[in-house]
Structure formats: C-alpha cells, structure tokens
Amino acid sequence: MPERPSHHLPEPDRPWMMRTYAGHSDARRSNELYRKNLEKGQTGLSIAFDLPTQTGYDPDHELAKGEVGKVGVSIAHKGDMETLLDRIPLDQMNTSMTINATAAWLLALYIVAAEDQDPPTPEKELQGTTQNDILKEYLSRGTYAFPPGPSMRLIADTIAYTVEHVPKWNPINICSYHLQEAGATPVQEIAFAMSNAIAVLDAVKQRVSQDLMGSVFGRISFFVNAGVRFIEEHAKLRAMAVLWDELGRERYGVEDEKQRRLRYGVQVNSLGLTEAQPENNVYRIALEALAVTLGRNARARAIQLPAWNEALGLPRPWDQQWSLRLQQILAYETDLLEYPDIFEGSKVMDGLVAELLEGARDEMHRVAELGGAVEAVDYMKAALVESHRRRWQRIESGERVAVGMNRFTSTEPSPLTAGADGGILVVDPEIEAERKAALEQWRANRDQKAVDQALATLAQTASDDDENIMPATIAAARAGATTGEWAQALREAFGEYRAPTGVGEAAAASSEEVSELREEVERVSEALGRRLKFLVGKPGLDGHSNGAEQIAVRARDAGMDVVYEGIRLTPSQIATSAAHEGVHVIGLSILSGSHRELIPAVLEALREAGAGDVPVVVGGIIPADDAAAMRESGIAAVYTPKDWNLNAMMRDIIELVAARYGVNSAVGA
Amino acid sequence: MLNLIESRAPDAREQAAALLAEVSPAALGHEAPAHIIGVTGPPGVGKSSLLSQLVKHWRSGDRSVAVLAVDPSSRRSGGSLLGDRARIEIDPKDRRVFVRSTAAGTRLGGLAPATRAASEALAAAFDVVVIETVGVGQSETEVADAVDTVAVVLQPASGDVLQFLKAGIMEVPDVLVLTKTDLGPIAMRAMADLRAALLALGATETEVCAVSSVPPPQGIAQLAQALEDHRMRVDLPKRRQHARRRHALEDFAVEFGERGLRALGGRLQAERWLEQQDPALDVPSLERALTDRAERRA
Numbered sequence: 018m019p020e021r022p023s024h025h026l027p028e029p030d031r032p033w034m035m036r037t038y039a040g041h042s043d044a045r046r047s048n049e050l051y052r053k054n055l056e057k058g059q060t061g062l063s064i065a066f067d068l069p070t071q072t073g074y075d076p077d078h079e080l081a082k083g084e085v086g087k088v089g090v091s092i093a094h095k096g097d098m099e100t101l102l103d104r105i106p107l108d109q110m111n112t113s114m115t116i117n118a119t120a121a122w123l124l125a126l127y128i129v130a131a132e133d134q135d136p137p138t139p140e141k142e143l144q145g146t147t148q149n150d151i152l153k154e155y156l157s158r159g160t161y162a163f164p165p166g167p168s169m170r171l172i173a174d175t176i177a178y179t180v181e182h183v184p185k186w187n188p189i190n191i192c193s194y195h196l197q198e199a200g201a202t203p204v205q206e207i208a209f210a211m212s213n214a215i216a217v218l219d220a221v222k223q224r225v226s227q228d229l230m231g232s233v234f235g236r237i238s239f240f241v242n243a244g245v246r247f248i249e250e251h252a253k254l255r256a257m258a259v260l261w262d263e264l265g266r267e268r269y270g271v272e273d274e275k276q277r278r279l280r281y282g283v284q285v286n287s288l289g290l291t292e293a294q295p296e297n298n299v300y301r302i303a304l305e306a307l308a309v310t311l312g313r314n315a316r317a318r319a320i321q322l323p324a325w326n327e328a329l330g331l332p333r334p335w336d337q338q339w340s341l342r343l344q345q346i347l348a349y350e351t352d353l354l355e356y357p358d359i360f361e362g363s364k365v366m367d368g369l370v371a372e373l374l375e376g377a378r379d380e381m382h383r384v385a386e387l388g389g390a391v392e393a394v395d396y397m398k399a400a401l402v403e404s405h406r407r408r409w410q411r412i413e414s415g416e417r418v419a420v421g422m423n424r425f426t427s428t429e430p431s432p433l434t435a436g437a438d439g440g441i442l443v444v445d446p447e448i449e450a451e452r453k454a455a456l457e458q459w460r461a462n463r464d465q466k467a468v469d470q471a472l473a474t475l476a477q478t479a480s481d482d483d484e485n486i487m488p489a490t491i492a493a494a495r496a497g498a499t500t501g502e503w504a505q506a507l508r509e510a511f512g513e514y515r516a517p518t519g520v521g522e523a524a525a526a527s528s529e530e531v532s533e534l535r536e537e538v539e540r541v542s543e544a545l546g547r548r549l550k551f552l553v554g555k556p557g558l559d560g561h562s563n564g565a566e567q568i569a570v571r572a573r574d575a576g577m578d579v580v581y582e583g584i585r586l587t588p589s590q591i592a593t594s595a596a597h598e599g600v601h602v603i604g605l606s607i608l609s610g611s612h613r614e615l616i617p618a619v620l621e622a623l624r625e626a627g628a629g630d631v632p633v634v635v636g637g638i639i640p641a642d643d644a645a646a647m648r649e650s651g652i653a654a655v656y657t658p659k660d661w662n663l664n665a666m667m668r669d670i671i672e673l674v675a676a677r678y679g680v681n682s683a684v685g686a
Numbered sequence: 687m688l689n690l691i692e693s694r695a696p697d698a699r700e701q702a703a704a705l706l707a708e709v710s711p712a713a714l715g716h717e718a719p720a721h722i723i724g725v726t727g728p729p730g731v732g733k734s735s736l737l738s739q740l741v742k743h744w745r746s747g748d749r750s751v752a753v754l755a756v757d758p759s760s761r762r763s764g765g766s767l768l769g770d771r772a773r774i775e776i777d778p779k780d781r782r783v784f785v786r787s788t789a790a791g792t793r794l795g796g797l798a799p800a801t802r803a804a805s806e807a808l809a810a811a812f813d814v815v816v817i818e819t820v821g822v823g824q825s826e827t828e829v830a831d832a833v834d835t836v837a838v839v840l841q842p843a844s845g846d847v848l849q850f851l852k853a854g855i856m857e858v859p860d861v862l863v864l865t866k867t868d869l870g871p872i873a874m875r876a877m878a879d880l881r882a883a884l885l886a887l888g889a890t891e892t893e894v895c896a897v898s899s900v901p902p903p904q905g906i907a908q909l910a911q912a913l914e915d916h917r918m919r920v921d922l923p924k925r926r927q928h929a930r931r932r933h934a935l936e937d938f939a940v941e942f943g944e945r946g947l948r949a950l951g952g953r954l955q956a957e958r959w960l961e962q963q964d965p966a967l968d969v970p971s972l973e974r975a976l977t978d979r980a981e982r983r984a
Contacts, residue, residue, distance in 0.1 A: 164900075512901040521767050535764065546695030548764070548789075573765040578789055580768045593778035597786050598768070599689040 029355045032060075032348035033310070034111060034319035037337045038284060040065035040090035042448045043455075044100035047090040050334060051105060059341055061111040062145075063321050064101070065089030066123070068558035068609060071160040072585075073119045073504025076452040079587060083614030084558045085449040088331070089115075093456050093499045098126040099133055107131045107138040112145035113190075113282065113319065118162035120149035121175050121486055122503045125494040128183070146187040146238060146282070149175060152213045153192040155394050155516040156401060157199035159560015159584045162504055165391050167479075167511035171486055173220040178487035180225060180232050189217060190240040190282065193257075197242035198288045199563050200405025203253040203373055208380035209390070209397050210239060211260050216390035218269060224485070234265050235276030238318070244286040245301050247308035251360070252369035254281070254308075254315035259374060282319035283309045292328040292658040294421030294428050295440075299325045303343055310347060312366075313358040320344055328658045329434070330441030330640055331610060398519035402566050406523055409567055410530070413662055422661060439640050444610065456499065463497035471496040472506050479510035518583045520566050526574040534664060537671045538576035544680035545601065551670065552600040553581045554591040556619055559609035560584045564636060568604060571663045572670070588615065592622035595631055601674045607637040616647060632677050634670065636660075688786055691807060692800040703970035706803060709810035710968030717926050718809035721917050724829035726819045727839030728847065732865040733818060734773030735899035736839060739906045740816075741776060741783060749813035750782035754801055756819045757787050784812065790819070802832045802933045803969065827857055831932040834925055835916045837861040837909075842869050842876035851883055858889040860916045863909060868898040891919070923965065931960040934972035941973075942980065949980040 037054055040047040051062055066089040069081035075093055076085045085091050092098055116123045124147050131138040151168040154161040161168065172189060179188040193210035201209065214237060221233055243250045258279040265277035285305035290298045302322050309317040322340040324332030347353060360366040387393040411417035418424050434440040471493040478489040493503055542548045553569045555562055562584050569581040580598050595603055607615060616635060623629050635647060636656040644655040653673050656666060691702045711717050727733055737753060744751050757768045766789035776783045788801055801817060808815045819829050830836045838859040840847050850856040862880060867873040873896065880894050893912040897905035935956055939947055950956040956976065963975060
C-alpha cells in the first residue's frame with residue numbers, strides 16, 4: 018500500500034462511542050429497547066432513569082405520582098437492574114448512566130447486577146460512567162436530594178471507591194451540558210464546569226492518597242453541550258482542553274500527560290430545538306454534531322444526539338434511530354476520521370480559543386474568590402438566569418434568528434406530526450400501577466431482616482463522615498433494599514435541601530420593552546385594590562426550571578408580585594401557597610410529560626384549599642390533544658415552546674385576571 | 687382576610703378598618719392573646735431554616751402559627767419576586783399554620799405597609815404570629831415597634847453586627863440567636879464575643895441562644911422558651927399600646943407627609959398627644975383621631 022501523504026492519518030481513527038439516551042416505563046420494556054438499539058449499531062448504552070429513581074423515591078411515594086416511568090426507566094432495586102441488563106454482556110458493554118443524587122446507589126445496583134449475571138462480571142472489569150455531578154443539579158437540572166456538603170461527600174466517596182475497585186469506571190461526568198441549557202454563555206459554560214471540577218477534585222483529595230490523584234484526575238470526564246453556533250462551540254472545547262491540562266499540571270501535580278487529556282461525552286443542544294417546524298431540528302442536530310467532531314484535538318469520546326421531536330414530547334424508537342443514523346453517516350460515510358486536526362494553525366480558531374480562555378479564567382477567578390463552586394452556587398445560578406434572560410430577549414427582538422420560529426415562519430403542514438400518535442411516544446399510564454404492585458411483591462419476598470440490618474449499617478456509615486458510603490450501599494443493594502429506602506436513610510442523616518432559584522438577582526428588562534405591560538399591570542392592580550399577584554409553580558419532580566424562572570422574572574419586570582418557590586412541589590403545597598398568598602392567578606410549568614396526572618391533582622387541591630376559583634394557566638411540553646383536554650377541564654390557557662414571546666404571554670395573563678375579576682369596566686370609566 | 691387588609695381600594699379599606707376594630711382590645715376586652723414575635727437579621731444567616739424548626743416546635747405543642755415573611759427582594763418596576771416562603775418548610779395540609787409573604791417597603795428591611803395591620807388581625811386567630819424581616823441596624827428598630835418580642839438572628843463571624851451592637855447603631859434586641867452552631871469552635875468563639883459585648887453594654891436581660899438547624903436540630907426548644915420567658919417579663923398592654931400608636935402615626939405620616947405632621951405640631955407633640963388617648967383604641971380609630979386633630983388645627 019502506498020504511503021499516505023502527511024495531511025492524512027496513517028490509519029483512520031476509530032469512531033467515537035455511539036449511544037442513544039434511552040429508557041422508559043419499566044426494566045423489561047427498556048431492556049427490549051436497548052437490545053434493539055445495539056442491533057442497530059449503537060456501541061454503548063445510555064440509561065435514562067425516571068425522576069423518582071433520580072431523586073430517590075420509590076414508585077409508591079407521594080412525590081412519584083405521575084412521574085413513574087415517564088422520562089426514563091423506573092429502577093427500584095437490584096431485581097429491576099438485573100432485568101434491565103438481561104442478555105447484555107456487561108464485560109463488553111460501556112454504560113453511561115444519567116444519575117446524580119442517587120449515583121452511588123445506582124452504581125451499587127449495577128455492580129450487584131453484574132455479579133449476579135451469568136456469567137458474572139467482576140466489578141474491576143465494568144466500564145461506564147455515572148453522571149454524579151450535583152452542582153449542576155442545583156444550577157440547572159434539579160434532581161438533587163441532599164444538601165451540598167453531604168452530596169459532595171457522596172461524590173468523593175464514589176470516586177475514591179471506583180478508582181480502587183472499579184478502575185475502568187468514570188465515576189463522574191462534570192456537566193457543562195445543563196449549564197448551556199440553563200442559558201450559559203460559552204465562557205460561563207467553561208468556567209463554571211471547570212470550577213465545579215475543582216470543587217470535586219479538592220473534595221476527593223481529602224479522601225484518597227496523593228499517589229492516586231493522577232488516576233483520579235485521569236478518570237474525570239466531562240459531559241458537554243454544543244449549540245448551533247458550531248465554530249465557536251468547537252473553540253469552546255479546545256479551550257476546555259487547554260484549561261484541563263493546565264489544572265492537572267499546576268493544581269494537582271499530575272505528571273502523566275495522558276491523564277491530563279480532556280475526555281468528554283456529548284449530547285448536543287436541546288435548548289435551540291424548536292416546536293415550530295420541528296423537522297428543521299434535524300439540520301440543527303447535524304451541525305451541532307460537527308462542533309464536537311470536526312477537530313481531532315478536541316473530539317468527543319462518546320456522542321448521543323437528541324431526536325428531532327424533543328420539543329414536542331418523548332421521542333419514539335424510530336426518532337432515536339434517525340439520530341443514530343446521523344452519527345453513523347458522519348463516522349462511516351464521510352472522511353472526517355481520516356485527518357489529523359484540521360484547525361491546527363488556524364488563526365481564527367486560535368483567536369477564538371484565546372478569547373474564550375481569557376473570559377473563562379476571569380470567571381473562574383470570580384468563583385474562586387467566592388470560596389469555590391459550592392459556595393458560589395447562588396452566584397452562578399443568578400448569573401445563568403440572567404444570561405438566559407438576555408438570550409431570550411434577543412430571540413424576542415429578532416436579533417437572534419430562530420428559523421421557522423421568529424423568522425421564515427410560513428409553512429406547509431408537516432407530515433411528520435400528522436400520524437395518530439402526533440409524532441411522539443406516550444408512556445402507558447398503567448405503568449405506575451404496575452410498578453407499585455411489583456414493588457409490593459418485591460418487598461414481600463425479600464429477607465426483611467437482612468434489609469433492615471443493611472439499612473441500619475448504611476445510616477451509621479452516613480453519619481460518620483470518615484467512612485466511605487459505597488461498601489454499605491453495595492451491601493444494601495445486595496440485601497434487596499429499594500431506591501427510596503436507600504435515599505430515605507441518607508435524607509435522615511443528611512437533611513434535605515432546596516437550591517436557590519436565582520430569580521431574585523436577575524436584572525430588570527429595560528423599561529421600554531415592558532412599559533406597556535407595566536401600565537396594564539398598574540391599571541389592573543389599581544382596580545383590584547392591591548398589586549396583581551401571580552404564583553408560578555412547578556409541581557412534581559421535574560427540575561427543569563429554566564422556563565418557569567424566565568416567566569417569573571418577566572412577570573416581575575411587568576410589575577407583578579410574583580410568588581415563585583422553586584421546583585418539586587406537591588399539589589397541596591402549591592394550593593396552600595395560593596390560598597395563603599392570596600394570588601390572583603396561577604401558572605404551572607411541567608416538562609416531564611406528567612401533566613395528565615399532576616394538573617388535575619393541583620386543581621383538586623386548589624378546590625380543597627378554598628382557592629378553586631383562582632384561574633390557572635399551564636406551560637410545558639404538552640401535546641395538542643392534551644392541551645385541548647386541559648382547556649376543557651377548566652385550565653384558562655396552555656402554552657408550549659411555540660409560544661416563545663413572553664410579553665404576549667404576560668399580556669394574556671393580565672387580561673385573564675382583568676376579565677376574571679371583572680375590573681375592566683371599573684378602570685375604563 | 688389579608689387580601690382585604692393589603693387592599694388600597696377605598697371600600698376595602700373601610701372593611702379592613704371594621705375588621706381591625708373587631709379584634710381591637712376595646713372590642714375583645716383585653717389584648718389579643720397571641721405572642722407576636724419579630725425575627726430579623728442579615729441575609730443568609732439561616733432565618734428561614736430556623737423558622738422551619740421553630741414552627742415545627744410550636745406545632746408539636748399544638749400552638750397555631752402565622753408567619754408574615756417580609757421578602758427582602760427590593761421592588762423593581764413596581765413588581766417583586768417573593769421566594770422567601772419557599773424556604774420555610776410547613777406541612778401544607780396543616781390548617782393551623784399560615785405563611786404569607788409581602789414585598790418589603792422601599793428600604794431594605796422596611797416593613798410593608800400592611801404588615802403591621804396583618805399581624806394585628808392574625809393575633810386574634812393564631813397563638814404565635816411571626817414577622818420575619820431582613821436587615822440589620824434599622825430593621826430591628828422598626829420591627830420592635832410592631833411586636834412583643836424581637837429576636838435578632840446572627841451567624842458566627844458576623845463581626846459587623848457585633849460592631850453595630852457595640853457602637854449602638856443597633857438597639858439591643860430581646861433575644862439574640864446564634865445559628866450554625868454546628869460549625870463548632872468558630873461558633874463557640876462567636877458566643878463568647880456576643881456575651882462579652884452584651885455585658886459591656888449592661889444588657890443583662892438579653893438572652894443569647896445557640897441553635898443549629900441542620901439535622902439533628904439543636905437549641906430550638908431552649909430558644910422557644912427564651913422567647914416565651916421574654917413575653918412573660920414584658921408589660922404586654924404597654925408594648926402593644928405603644929405599637930398601635932406608632933403604627934397610627936406612621937400611617938398618618940405616609941398619608942399626609944411632613945405637612946400633616948406639622949399640622950399636628952410635629953412628630954414629638956403628636957406622640958405626646960397619642961399617649962393621652964384611650965389605650966384600647968385600634969389603629970384605624972387612632973388614625974382617624976389624628977386626622978381630625980390635624981384638620982381642626984390646620
């Protein structure tokens with residue numbers, strides 16, 4: 018074979034790990050889906066857990082209502098985990114688990130399931146990743162369970178454990194992904210993720226011997242985002258690689274260059290995907306995939322791509338296949354993998370990287386001055402809410418173009434959404450009942466004494482800060498304890514936590530943008546006798562609060578008194594707040610698909626609390642049929658991602674209040 | 687009911703005044719039996735966690751509790767974000783707990799105009815009424831004029847507060863609460879500093895309570911007892927009369943401004959005149975009396 022010229026690689030690179038973020042309902046159904054996906058050429062697994070599993074509740078807990086099996090698979094004990102991984106050889110599989118607050122527990126279940134599999138796989142051979150990044154849960158994603166201190170300890174414990182016993186496991190995936198979803202600019206995404214990594218590494222340093230720090234550093238991976246501005250996004254990853262190398266060398270004394278290499282997996286941007294003309298999202302996803310593959314020096318190790326219909330609801334297997342094929346075309350049909358880094362020597366790329374580095378270093382410095390990422394959660398959260406507010410403002414003003422949404426909006430009807438299912442997956446509502454019954458049976462058939470014993474040991478371990486939580490956690494998993502029991506034992510030891518909402522600090526919109534709204538609010542408030550009071554509530558376990566936060570901030574800017582209490586509220590908490598606070602109108606936000614169960618529950622609770630006559634509007638990822646049904650059941654209005662103009666929404670809300678309380682004529686006179 | 691009290695609409699104000707008259711000492715024949723407590727302190731010292739624990743404690747003793755949280759977020763564009771209630775954990779199904787948040791007045795820690803009236807009304811229906819405000823140096827003075835017992839909440843290393851106290855910028859509260867005592871040695875040190883400062887000021891009656899709200903909570907029962915002890919010591923009718931008179935004068939000043947005060951012969955003279963009025967009069971009646979007097983003198 019003739020020698021290839023030097024601008025080619027001698028051998029093309031191996032493709033990255035290809036995954037699809039998948040899982041729904043129960044273990045059996047998800048296992049079928051995984052095995053089908055692997056047949057289609059997927060090379061790793063990416064497990065999506067439902068919200069109760071992610072936040073440490075069993076399917077029969079009050080907070081789990083409506084959420085069981087919705088955004089992922091429900092896993093309550095080792096039996097579920099064994100079913101989930103049935104006939105998937107774990108000695109060969111590389112499994113990524115999107116799990117954070119309960120990461121130690123799910124890792125334990127995975128370890129136990131592997132030793133129970135036939136043939137068994139010892140823990141030292143297991144490969145995969147637990148996301149295990151709690152700070153971004155406080156900042157953006159919302160599936161935290163415990164306060165910052167104990168949460169950081171759990172993370173440090175899992176790292177200290179895996180580095181010795183499960184050496185091929187990535188115990189943490191520091192996520193910049195969700196920061197971008199929460200509105201982070203590229204500079205913030207880099208700086209906050211790096212600061213977060215520092216907080217984790219500093220915590221681990223206390224718990225492992227210094228000679229292991231190199232291996233620890235080498236096993237920390239990142240989970241990043243890539244938006245449609247794909248040149249800048251690629252520069253962002255190169256900048257992260259520079260900072261990571263620097264950090265390893267200077268702060269942690271890591272000598273092995275290989276251990277200092279930035280390793281990252283990616284799920285490209287969901288924030289920019291539109292509900293309007295959803296087929297266009299396919300192009301966006303393809304361009305975003307380029308951001309993380311184009312330059313060899315900062316190429317992703319693992320990729321999972323969202324589906325075109327994410328802004329509509331849950332993707333079906335076919336939608337996910339379409340996304341997987343994109344990866345395969347990029348890796349196997351194009352010549353992408355045949356070249357060395359194509360940006361080397363590019364003035365533009367180097368300049369962009371330098372610019373981002375400068376900004377990121379400044380921002381990291383600020384976080385360090387506040388005492389590090391754990392102490393700076395409030396600051397970072399407020400900064401993200403503020404960035405998101407500005408981003409949204411640019412979309413509303415048309416400065417930032419979203420094709421099909423704020424420009425080029427005339428369209429033919431889309432055949433993709435014309436089918437009977439509306440182009441999305443709907444989880445069987447019977448799953449929750451099925452799961453509850455199965456759990457009851459599991460509890461009845463296990464050795465209760467062994468479970469009690471294991472949980473008592475776990476509680477004791479939790480209260481002793483010097484012990485590693487993992488051995489007791491693995492023992493509890495083996496004994497047959499449940500997700501909710503494990504988390505409850507820790508909640509009792511650690512206490513619970515509510516993350517900051519970040520909305521109080523957001524800057525006000527410039528007055529000309531909202532001046533008309535303000536006049537309206539003043540007029541209506543004057544007629545009402547007191548200021549228009551608006552409750553923004555997030556019922557259920559869904560932690561995606563970015564939308565609710567923006568609405569709260571805009572309502573304040575429009576002059577309303579806004580009651581916003583953050584995420585994870587039960588229907589009765591929302592109803593009690595509405596009654597105590599004497600609000601004029603309620604807005605509920607749900608993105609997890611649990612609106613069918615939760616909205617009626619909130620309405621019922623409102624009636625019980627004597628606030629049944631307060632008008633309610635709903636926002637979220639809500640299919641058209643469900644929206645129609647809701648309006649019939651008394652919901653005043655339903656908003657979905659296509660209603661991106663917040664001022665228009667505010668106008669509706671003011672009008673709604675005016676009409677309901679009959680104040681129009683009083684003022685008009 | 688509170689919707690009514692907060693309302694500025696004329697007919698609502700009349701109804702609110704009627705309501706307050708119903709719960710006035712004149713109508714009840716005695717002061718409302720509730721214990722009205724002010725809880726104030728700088729942001730971030732753990733007031734809400736502390737209140738969560740206190741509410742739990744009171745409820746376990748079957749006392750009903752109302753909390754008026756004056757939210758620190760300043761008003762912008764006339765609107766406000768009220769997120770404070772989120773941090774006070776209550777059982778939503780418990781009908782004998784009530785939490786209402788209001789935006790602060792124009793100053794940091796300033797009471798919202800309707801907060802005093804609301805506390806007076808709630809005092810007729812709940813065993814404990816708490817007004818929670820944020821700030822230091824001035825907020826406790828303003829709260830002191832509206833409550834029976836003022837508790838100032840501090841955390842270890844709040845050196846500036848200690849300085850305020852020593853310098854007399856801040857009035858000595860009835861109870862001082864030191865949070866986050868799980869911090870250990872720094873907390874011990876802070877306790878010692880506080881005690882020394884109080885001693886130097888001759889404030890021997892002020893109790894200092896150390897609490898920790900992280901599990902397992904500590905010092906909550908002792909704090910509740912200290913609050914209760916203060917209430918037993920204080921001359922309640924006198925304090926409440928004083929509060930109502932201050933309240934009436936503040937409302938009058940908001941309504942009629944400096945000009946109105948001049949018509950009364952100045953603030954000091956107005957205060958003296960108020961002292962001679964029937965001690966059982968409710969605030970709206972006192973306000974009417976002030977207004978009549980100003981008109982007669984104008």
